[in-house]
Amino acid sequence: MSKVIPIKQVQAYAEQTVDYRQVLSQSEIDAIEHECALYESRPAAAIDALQIVQRERRWISDESLYAIADMLCMSATALEGIATFYNLIYRQPVGQHVIHLCNSISCWLNDFQTIADHLRNTLNVEFGQTTSDGNITLLPNVCLGCCNKAPALMLDGELIENLDIASIDKLLQSLGGGKNE
């Protein structure tokens, strides 16, 4: 538990310094620069930059995070605050398909628990985990905004409503199962 505490760094607020040019691809850099040009300040493009990099790499690694922070002239801590706030930014590797199951009040009233248990049991994963074949990641989600068609989930950006056990089974079948051994 006790780690050696580093002597205060020479550079005032540098945490992990990474040269973004060494980490990000030219196309990523170009796309982020384009977004920066649309805002008053560089840090304002943080969400766009995270999305751009995630589109390329499927998730945001620590290295990507430091690189984007470096490019946007902001601290890694501030960017981490943004990255972890949004549940569509992944700070851990995810599977081929990502299921966001809504756990807000309407879905919860409409038997969220049964759906959730069925998903967890079929896939043999807990929320936040990926099946061992790397196919499906299961995540909870705060309100997907379709309370009249609860319960609902989002699969790879696509909204699927009025869930029941049968529709879930069908859905998982179409994804090619996903097994956790």
Next chain:
Amino acid sequence: MAKIFVDNQQYTVRDGQNLLQACLSLKMDLPYFCWHPAMGAVGACRQCAMTQYQDENDNRGRLIVACMTPVSDGMRVSMQQPAEQEFREQVIGALMTHHPHDCPVCAEGGECHLQDMTVMTGHSVRHYKGKKTTFENQQLGPLIKHEMNRCITCYRCERFYKDYAGGTDLSAQASKNHVYFGRQSDGTLQSEFAGNLVEVCPTGVFTDKPFGDHYSRKWDLQSAPSICQHCAVGCNTSVSERYGSVRRVTNRFNAHLNSYFLCDRGRFGFGFVNSEQRQRDIYLHGKKTDWRDADLITLLKDKNPWLGIGSSQASLEDNFCLQQLVGPENFCPALDPQQEDLLSRHMTILQQWPQASLAQMEQADAIVILGEDVNNSAPRIALSIRQALLNNAREQAEKLRVPAWQDAAVRALAPHNPVPLAYFGYGTSTLSELATIKVLCDPKHAAEQGFMLANLLSGQAPSPKAHKVDPQIQQLAQILKNAKQPLIITGWSAGHPALLAAANNIRNALAQLKPEHDESMLCIVPPETNTLGLGLLAQQGGLSGQQLAQRLTHNTCNLMVLDHTQAPFNEQLTKLGASANHLVRLTQLRAGHKNELTLPLSTFSESSGSQLNYQGLIQSHIPATKPSGQCMPGWQWLVNIGKLTGHALGNMTNLGQLRDNICLHYPQLVAHWLSDPHGQMALQTPRTSGRTAMLANQTVHEPKPFAESLAPYKQSMEGTIAGDKGEQPLAYSWSPGWNSNQSNHKFKDEYLNGPLTAQKGVLCISANPSKQWVNWQMDWSKVNKAKWQLLPMQKVFGSDSLSLHALPIAQLKVQAQIVMSAAQAQSLKLQAGQLVSCDDNPLLFQVVISSQVPKSSLLIYAPADQYFPLTHCDALILATQEQTQAYRAQLANLTGTQEAQKQAQHTRFLTQDQTIPIRFIQGAN
């Protein structure tokens, strides 16, 4: 003023504030978390809910959040009705769903705002049946301990750290019930104000690590009102002890100086008091002895003339006694000619212009920093300047009818409404990064620009025969002409008296511009806690360092020294001591000299004393504990020596008499000591535990409360309780139901945000605007033939020598650095992180590359405990591989040694606590 009705009682409150503030000002017990008097309101926690009614016929009303509601005339609200009471109880229930209820093992317990508020709302039964979220804590360095599970997500830490203090490495992360406050990864918090998180956090997420390592509950601490010893601001602190060891320093509210916040050097630098390095016994020629030693008496009775060297780290009383004992003509206030020059210049300016308090500086609407690195020389001032930078945004908000305490709104407006900040100087600091006008220059050039600026503002101001006026200076002159309360800041850290002169002339010129409404401000930062106290005494005349050296070499003289722990002083003293007949050194810390009489001094925590802050304001501290070992206050040693030699000083029988004597010379001080606490003052809390039992293994008698010997004041457990009488300084902050430092509002009439009241206290050097211009004869062209001039830099953790003896600060000490531009590094084939030495000096510096280095200069930083005399250099010599390896090994070793020291100190503390030294308690000697 507005009339409001709270629970059908009519009150008159000041307009413009929010309802929470108004209720607290009325001393009501309204619970809250996220609001902070210095940080405004954001309405994050909903804890301060009240009910507002449309008129007297409305008996239903609607729930409002008091901190987000401005008071208005005729407003009707209730605080005690069931609706809002239940709501507040539910809010705290929700905030506490993840709280671990670990109060018995929490360092915050007993002074926890969350505990207080929970009791206040009556939330006594837990309704939440779900699982609690648990978090991993981070290692945040040697000062702050992190325990995230206790968080109630009030967001105060982030708002203080990021918004108020400008730190970038702590932020809120994640969302919902996973919200986490911390860094991106483990590591030392980088802001020098991180220690305030301990007081800002309403519960135990951020706690004081050194205090936690050797802990005592707040109610068991014996505390005394004190003054910080680590820079010239003179922040008011409360120093606390238990069983004879000082445990912690906390903030003590002072509206004009530190308000609610301290810097980490001030909060954690007290550790030198408990250090192994403390001089605790009398030593004569390297041998421990006592006061009755015949050799010692013969030495002190020596008939040859005695010369004295004063110290800016010692109190006014100590310095005064030394001056009296040796005679003003034999008293030397400063050894270094440059310091002498700065001191005399500084005193002249003080007689002309008053110095702005920190609260006044926070009202500035244009700021000029002339060659002073305030971030490192007086960090608390830099924090105040930061707040001033929001003034235009606040004004804009008011125009849009948004009250200025709406913090989020004001911060959103800030980027579009900047307060002009001009920075003349070198190096990077958080302030220079915020500057709207930035001129990279050496101190001489900065002074030159200053003189030009003064000349632009007023034609009468002497102008340096300089080149063209920079357009930026033109622009700045225009800004200053339009500003209502411009602020000029300079100081000693660049070591150039011309800067002080230039600042004086700008101040003069501003006064001439606005003869009617001159609200301009000046602030000159001296280096140390009592630099100006020495300056006051030096007005009686005295010896210069050079004269002193001459006297010592040409005549047989003795030397009596109040010690200073800075390395250059030690170096000079070693030289001077060799030519002195006898050397007597009064010191707090061991220096290992053999050929001298060493008298151990008690520290600020062990004795009364006074010091003059950067304004010339005299402030006194009171001891929290008895002196350790044979230690005595400096004045007491000197009076005893006076008794031996038959000097008039020997007639003093106590501190009060001595202070009366000082007042004879400085009548302006009478008012200060008249207002000083008289009679009894409670240093212990009403519920101090173990008082009758703590000595049971040694004596069955209950000891008398501790009192300082020879001081005319008495401290007790029974005396005036903290804050009972308005004029008494608070030994600690406590009020029934309010155990945390939030109890502060019970002791103040208005809870900030009102018009600034005049600063209390006595200014020892009264300013008399005589509008004297300073003509500065300087050859502005380059004089020295050397390749580079070395410009001095300072560091918060490293430039103050006393705090380097405090373990946590020593762990954060920045090692010697040399800063150069990328071009210089390239031409010298040097890389960042390499080690170099200058000319023939052996001290090794780490190379740092920065764009903020003036032409033909290098920036140099040597820690206060390392001697480095060069001001110019011709060659940088790259360290050999062996040297580099040795250096790295030494650094790696140091970390281990410090860890071992920490363990050893901890063991020593625990042993001491087991057998409480009886000498620490009055009446049990």
